[in-house]
Amino acid sequence: MARLTDENVTLAKEIIDRYPRAKSALIPLLHIAQEQDGWVTDEAMRHIAELIGVTPAEVLGTGTFYEMFKFEPVGRYLINVCGTMSCALLGADDLMHAAEEELGIHEGGTTDDGMFTLHRAECQAACTEAPCLQVNYRYRFRTTPVEVRQLISDLRNGRLEDEIPPHGTLARVRQHIPADRGVGAVDPSRVTSPPEWITASAEGGAS
Amino acid sequence: MSEQSVEITVNGKTISAEPGEMVIAAAERAGEFIPRFCYHPRMSSVGMCRQCLVEIDTGRGPMLQPSCMVPVSPGMTVDTESDTTKQAQEGILELLLANHPLDCPVCDKGGECPLQDQAFSHGPGESRYIEEKRHYEKPIDISSLIMLDRERCVLCDRCTRFADEVAGDPLIHFVERGNATQVMTYPDEPFSSHFSGNTAQICPVGALTAKPYRFKARPWDIEQANSTCTSCSVGCEISVHSSRDRVLRYQGIDNDDVNWGWLCDRGRFNFESIHAEGRVTEPLIKTADGHQATSWNAAMSITTELLNESLASAGAPSVGLIGGARGTNEDAWAWARLCTALGIERHDPQIGDGLPAALLGMPRATIRDVASAATVVLLAPDLKEELPVLYLRLRDAVVNGSTRIIEFTATGSGLTRHAWRSIRHGAGDAGSVISATLEDADVQAQLSSGPVVVVAGRGNLATSADVEFAALQKLMTAVDGATVLPALRRGNVVGALQAGLGPTSEAFDTTSTLTAAANGQIEVLVLLGSDPLADFPDRDLATAALNGAGRVVSITGHMNASTADADVVLPAAVMSEKTGSTTNLEGRVLPVAKKVNTPGVARPDWMIAVELADRLGHDLGASSVEGISEQLMSVGAGVGSVWRVPFQASAQEVSVAPKGGYDIDLIVSRVMYDGGVATASSPSLAGLANGRAVAVNPAVLEQFGIDSGEMIRIVSERGSAELPVCPDDRLDRNTVWAAFAQPGRESGFGDVRSLISSSAPVSRVRIERVP
Numbered sequence: 014m015a016r017l018t019d020e021n022v023t024l025a026k027e028i029i030d031r032y033p034r035a036k037s038a039l040i041p042l043l044h045i046a047q048e049q050d051g052w053v054t055d056e057a058m059r060h061i062a063e064l065i066g067v068t069p070a071e072v073l074g075t076g077t078f079y080e081m082f083k084f085e086p087v088g089r090y091l092i093n094v095c096g097t098m099s100c101a102l103l104g105a106d107d108l109m110h111a112a113e114e115e116l117g118i119h120e121g122g123t124t125d126d127g128m129f130t131l132h133r134a135e136c137q138a139a140c141t142e143a144p145c146l147q148v149n150y151r152y153r154f155r156t157t158p159v160e161v162r163q164l165i166s167d168l169r170n171g172r173l174e175d176e177i178p179p180h181g182t183l184a185r186v187r188q189h190i191p192a193d194r195g196v197g198a199v200d201p202s203r204v205t206s207p208p209e210w211i212t213a214s215a216e217g218g219a220s
Numbered sequence: 221m222s223e224q225s226v227e228i229t230v231n232g233k234t235i236s237a238e239p240g241e242m243v244i245a246a247a248e249r250a251g252e253f254i255p256r257f258c259y260h261p262r263m264s265s266v267g268m269c270r271q272c273l274v275e276i277d278t279g280r281g282p283m284l285q286p287s288c289m290v291p292v293s294p295g296m297t298v299d300t301e302s303d304t305t306k307q308a309q310e311g312i313l314e315l316l317l318a319n320h321p322l323d324c325p326v327c328d329k330g331g332e333c334p335l336q337d338q339a340f341s342h343g344p345g346e347s348r349y350i351e352e353k354r355h356y357e358k359p360i361d362i363s364s365l366i367m368l369d370r371e372r373c374v375l376c377d378r379c380t381r382f383a384d385e386v387a388g389d390p391l392i393h394f395v396e397r398g399n400a401t402q403v404m405t406y407p408d409e410p411f412s413s414h415f416s417g418n419t420a421q422i423c424p425v426g427a428l429t430a431k432p433y434r435f436k437a438r439p440w441d442i443e444q445a446n447s448t449c450t451s452c453s454v455g456c457e458i459s460v461h462s463s464r465d466r467v468l469r470y471q472g473i474d475n476d477d478v479n480w481g482w483l484c485d486r487g488r489f490n491f492e493s494i495h496a497e498g499r500v501t502e503p504l505i506k507t508a509d510g511h512q513a514t515s516w517n518a519a520m521s522i523t524t525e526l527l528n529e530s531l532a533s534a535g536a537p538s539v540g541l542i543g544g545a546r547g548t549n550e551d552a553w554a555w556a557r558l559c560t561a562l563g564i565e566r567h568d569p570q571i572g573d574g575l576p577a578a579l580l581g582m583p584r585a586t587i588r589d590v591a592s593a594a595t596v597v598l599l600a601p602d603l604k605e606e607l608p609v610l611y612l613r614l615r616d617a618v619v620n621g622s623t624r625i626i627e628f629t630a631t632g633s634g635l636t637r638h639a640w641r642s643i644r645h646g647a648g649d650a651g652s653v654i655s656a657t658l659e660d661a662d663v664q665a666q667l668s669s670g671p672v673v674v675v676a677g678r679g680n681l682a683t684s685a686d687v688e689f690a691a692l693q694k695l696m697t698a699v700d701g702a703t704v705l706p707a708l709r710r711g712n713v714v715g716a717l718q719a720g721l722g723p724t725s726e727a728f729d730t731t732s733t734l735t736a737a738a739n740g741q742i743e744v745l746v747l748l749g750s751d752p753l754a755d756f757p758d759r760d761l762a763t764a765a766l767n768g769a770g771r772v773v774s775i776t777g778h779m780n781a782s783t784a785d786a787d788v789v790l791p792a793a794v795m796s797e798k799t800g801s802t803t804n805l806e807g808r809v810l811p812v813a814k815k816v817n818t819p820g821v822a823r824p825d826w827m828i829a830v831e832l833a834d835r836l837g838h839d840l841g842a843s844s845v846e847g848i849s850e851q852l853m854s855v856g857a858g859v860g861s862v863w864r865v866p867f868q869a870s871a872q873e874v875s876v877a878p879k880g881g882y883d884i885d886l887i888v889s890r891v892m893y894d895g896g897v898a899t900a901s902s903p904s905l906a907g908l909a910n911g912r913a914v915a916v917n918p919a920v921l922e923q924f925g926i927d928s929g930e931m932i933r934i935v936s937e938r939g940s941a942e943l944p945v946c947p948d949d950r951l952d953r954n955t956v957w958a959a960f961a962q963p964g965r966e967s968g969f970g971d972v973r974s975l976i977s978s979s980a981p982v983s984r985v986r987i988e989r990v991p
Contacts, residue, residue: 055407067390069406074393 016060021045024187025064031190033198035065043076047181052083081150088123089179090168092148093134099143100136104157108144109133111158115165128169130180148173149180228296243287243298244272252300255309255338257316257424258376259288262480263385268377269316271338273308275299284308310344318349320425321371329426331439335374354399362392362404363411365431365485365904366420370402373427379403379419386482388615388638389413403427414608414892417488418481421471432489432904433469437461445813446473448802450546450711450795451487451898454478454587454609455804458487460796460815467491467796467816477588477808484608486892489904494796494816496901498779501820504789511789516821520828523788524835526771530743531562538743538770540566540733543750544721544825545710547792548800548812549857550848551825552712554840555748556720558829561838566742568723568730569716571755572978573960574708575678575689576729577722581867582696585673585703586806591617594670597699598627599650599692600677600707604634605891607707607805610675611635624666628654628691630680630887631957632950640666646954647683647885648982650691658698672699677707681757681960682888682976682983706805709890711795715803718857718865730756731978737765745769748825749792753781754895754961757888759973760938775828778897791822798824799845801852807864809857882936882984887957888972895963912969914941915948915957916987924989933988934958934970938977941970942990956985 017025025045029038042064046057053076062069076082083091092112096105109120109131116129123130139145142154146161153164167173178185225236230247237246242265244254258268267289275282276290277297284304299305317339324330359369375394380403384390391411395404405411411419420430442461449456449470456479458470470488474481503519504511530538541559544552544567552569559567590596591613603611611634617623624640627633628650636642641663645653657663676692678685696702706714716722723729734752736742738761745765756762766772766782774786777794799814826848833840842848849858857863893899893908900906914934926932932945934956943958951957958972976983 058406068393069409070391070393070404073404073406074395077395078397080397 015050015054016056017042017046017064018049021049022060022064025061027189029065030192031195031198033200036067038065039067039072039075040079043072043079043082044181044183047082048183049181051089051179051181052085052087083180086123086127087180088128088130090128090148090177091130091132091150091180092146092165093132093137093150094120094146095135095137095139095144096133097136097140099140100145103143105133105144107158108146108156108161111161112165115162129165149177149182151177226292226294226296228292228294228298230298231301237292240291243274243276243285243290243292243296246292247274247287247298247300252298254287254300255313255342256288257334257338257374258378260378260381260422262474262482263378263381265289266377266381269374270312271309271316271342273312274305275302306342309342313339313343314347314349316374317343317347319354319371320374321353323372324426327372327426328429328434329372329423333426334424356402359429361410362428363413363416364908365489366411366416367429367431367434368403369427369429372425373403374425375401375403376424378422378424379428382415382419382422383411383413385619386612386616387413387415387418388619389415392419414484414486414604415482415612417483417485418472421483430469430489432492432902436468437463442468443815445815446811447796447813447815448804448810449483449487450802450812451484451490452607453706453708453711453713453805454607455711455802455806455808455810456483456487456609457810458483460491460813462796462815465816467494477586477806478804478810479609480613482609482612484892486608486899486905490898490902491796492902492904493778493898493900494794495819496778498897498901499819499822500776500779500783500789500791501822502791503821504786506785506787516823519788519790520831520835523773523790524832526744526773526788527562527832527836530770534741534743536563536565537736538741539564539746540737540742540744540769541721541746541748542568542571542730542733542752543748544716545569545713546749547712547716547825548798548802549712549715549719549809549852550800550845551748551798551829552716552719552721553848553852554826554829554833554842556716557840558833558838560720561833561840562836565724566728566733566736567721568728568733569710569713569721569748570708570730571750571752572685572730572734573678573681573755573757574710574713575676575685575692575706576726577717578867579676579689579692579704579706579708580714580717580865582676582704583702584807584864585705586808586862587613587705589671589703590614590673590675590705591621591623592671593617593623593673595666595672596623596625597672597674597695597702598625598629598633598635598639599654599679599688599695600675601679601709601889602629602631602633602635602891603675603707605889606677606709608892610705610707610805614638614675626657626663626666628657628679630885630955631889631948636950644952647680647887647984648687650679650688651694654691654695654698658695667699672702673705674699674702675705675707677709680887680889682886682972684978684981687981708805712802714805714807715801715809715857715863717867718803718807718863719852722867731758731761734761734765735978737769738767740768742768743770745772747772747774747776747782747786749776751776751780751782751897754897756978757960757973757976758938758978759971759976761978775825777822778901780897790828791818791820792828793818793822793824797822800824800826801849801857801859803857803863807862809852809859809861809863811859882986883954884985884987885955886934886936886972886975886983886985887955888960888976888983889957890961891959894959894961896961900963909963910959912943912962912964912971913946913958914943914972915946915951917951917953917955918947918949919953920987921945921947924987926989931990933990934972934975934985935988936975936977936983936985937980938983939974940988941972941974942968943970943972956987 235250356370457475
């Protein structure tokens with residue numbers, strides 16, 4: 014259980030300042046929490062609630078809508094094997110069996126060493142490349158059980174460290190927008206005129 | 221109907237609707253009921269359940285649209301009975317029932333369930349769904365009052381919307397998504413809203429149930445009567461539900477002027493105290509062996525004798541009456557007439573914890589005025605704690621209206637987050653802070669932008685009423701045309717004052733009566749449903765008074781601290797056991813209904829007054845509640861009217877001594893759940909009181925090197941109290957706050973009231989380490 018680190022609180026405050034309403038920073042802050050611990054802890058949610066002035070229930074409610082936020086511990090590598098039609102027809106089950114055998118866990122489980130979590134996923138929008146899987150959302154296309162075993166072995170031995178960062182990592186190089194270059198937050202309640210593009214399209218007559 | 225009403229056609233009938241009104245509401249007014257689960261007239265439309273799909277034609281041909289989301293437009297044609305509409309509504313009901321457990325035989329909602337009713341009226345009759353239903357653990361506690369059965373839930377968003385939009389406590393929320401969507405609290409944060417009971421009332425299925433009512437009754441066994449909640453002076457309209465001579469629950473009724481259908485949890489659930497253990501059921505006389513039960517005749521003879529003797533020997537100033545704000549208008553009227561007949565001038569319905577009756581002499585406002593004012597100035601206790609439904613109305617006025625709040629407070633309140641300006645003042649210096657604030661140009665502009673209503677009450681029980689009232693007078697003088705809504709707390713305090721039970725001068729108020737009693741000048745002290753030992757801010761004075769009074773006659777529904785040693789105890793009927801009327805803080809006269817019989821031989825207060833008058837040789841001119849109601853009606857206090865009696869407002873100069881050795885301001889105010897008899901004798905609420913503690917700025921903990929929960933000593937000129945400490949960052953370092961009348965859970969906890977002196981304008985303290 015961990016609240017956000019001091020460094021992440023600084024980052025969180027920077028993000029909150031980008032929005033006219035602190036509440037709008039909820040999703041980015043959940044990303045930070047997930048990056049910090051690999052999953053979103055209860056303590057982090059409570060901390061986020063304090064930072065943006067909502068109740069923890071609202072943080073939980075919003076966060077759990079999104080499948081890619083994890084509210085239970087997941088391994089350093091999250092393997093999602095696609096199980097939808099094209100992949101299923103082209104051997105998704107074989108991939109899953111190979112992964113289960115290699116990792117010694119069942120679908121949905123996490124290895125004891127906290128390295129791997131294995132999930133069956135819905136369509137990953139790569140039907141032409143079936144069967145496919147993702148490791149921390151990085152694709153492996155037209156893969157085979159042999160390749161799956163190799164992949165797991167490579168991950169285990171740290172040979173893919175450069176390509177696949179730990180679960181939750183947002184970016185290895187963080188982009189910072191200096192305050193003077195930011196667009197600045199406009200309080201929505203102060204906006205009286207319609208967005209510029211509406212005026213433009215009305216004048217131009219293009220539709 | 222406004223001048224620009226919109227004409228639409230519903231099932232061939234032409235009806236006129238308000239502009240912007242939703243089709244579902246317009247159709248309902250025209251007598252065409254459209255089934256619904258999520259739509260609620262007091263909350264925003266969300267189109268969540270889809271049950272209100274009807275065919276709407278706005279010129280492009282009929283289309284199925286959710287009627288709770290479509291505002292009326294001229295020429296619109298609505299068909300709520302077409303085959304397409306029927307098919308759509310049956311389809312939605314079949315969908316909603318697919319995962320519903322259909323456990324109606326064991327469900328509390330059965331018999332009054334919109335899902336059950338509408339499955340009959342608008343459902344397909346049978347389901348094609350044969351698969352396994354969704355399963356959850358049933359039912360789970362989401363607070364100490366409310367239980368949630370997620371299997372029954374149809375995800376209409378009413379409870380979560382209520383918590384967020386109306387109560388402002390979004391402690392429940394939808395979590396997960398798709399088939400797994402469910403209403404849930406945060407794992408370790410219960411739905412501890414002051415308004416949680418409303419969610420059980422508006423839940424259209426049996427998903428949310430209130431624990432005090434679970435498995436108690438079936439709707440068809442219930443008798444009901446419209447009445448008024450008298451837990452505080454807001455006057456929420458309720459329906460009293462009873463079965464077999466027991467009150468089983470209160471439900472809120474939508475009164476457009478007052479409560480909009482909402483109730484607070486204290487008002488909703490403290491009906492349990494009606495049937496509590498501690499009720500007084502027979503007249504009691506104090507003997508050497510403690511209280512002995514006796515007959516009404518014997519008890520009344522003794523009381524008559526006591527009054528006769530003291531009136532004859534020491535005259536009217538030797539008799540004092542405290543209380544009467546918890547009864548009906550009829551009770552207060554009869555007792556006021558009795559006092560007049562006997563020449564008794566010492567009578568006061570307030571227990572030294574309100575404001576002078578002259579408050580009612582100021583130009584008065586209604587709740588509607590408050591909710592539509594341009595500016596509301598709060599010089600009052602925390603409304604969320606003391607007058608909770610007024611808080612809901614004010615919150616709505618700010619969030620959904622254009623009202624702005626200027627708050628003067630010593631500690632912050634539930635409305636601080638909604639206040640346009642929240643201005644802090646110390647004990648006793650509200651007056652000067654108000655003057656300084658009124659010089660601000662922005663504040664002046666705001667105050668002159670439209671109607672101003674001041675919500676005025678006793679913000680701090682550790683500061684004298686005179687000091688608080690002087691600040692109010694200053695404000696009223698400075699703001700032209702402002703009106704006042706009295707935020708006095710007890711259910712019928714306005715009615716009792718207007719019925720003539722208020723003191724005619726400060727020499728006869730509760731403080732002076734208690735002082736006289738402490739000095740041995742009171743022969744008979746009558747407690748009319750009051751408990752000065754628990755409620756009077758200056759505990760030592762109250763104790764001395766009860767000891768010093770010759771005889772104490774207590775007319776009460778429940779045994780309480782002041783009654784425990786009374787010479788005569790007369791059992792009184794409580795609310796829901798007597799008929800009559802009550803007056804809310806606006807002066808609105810509202811009905812009070814009898815739904816159950818009194819336990820034992822208890823009688824309503826008015827009846828006791830009438831009989832005493834008779835025995836003392838006076839005629840009050842009425843011998844029935846109807847008779848008294850007629851008298852009240854003749855002075856403008858008929859049910860339904862707004863009754864206002866002019867009072868003289870008196871200006872008083874009050875000087876506050878400089879700080880001296882005690883330089884920390886003591887702020888004492890009430891919270892929703894305390895040790896008061898209605899809460900303490902309701903099993904569901906009794907455990908919700910926080911218990912005694914003193915709140916300080918977190919830095920004070922560091923300064924003393926102690927942790928939250930450890931004991932600290934608070935010392936005033938009057939006395940000292942050792943209390944557990946809790947950090948509160950709303951307070952500055954020169955202020956400590958304690959909740960009034962909290963039950964002492966553990967022995968050794970001091971009572972903050974022992975620090976308060978009723979003769980001191982303000983209470984100042986210092987903090988010491990406990991050795």
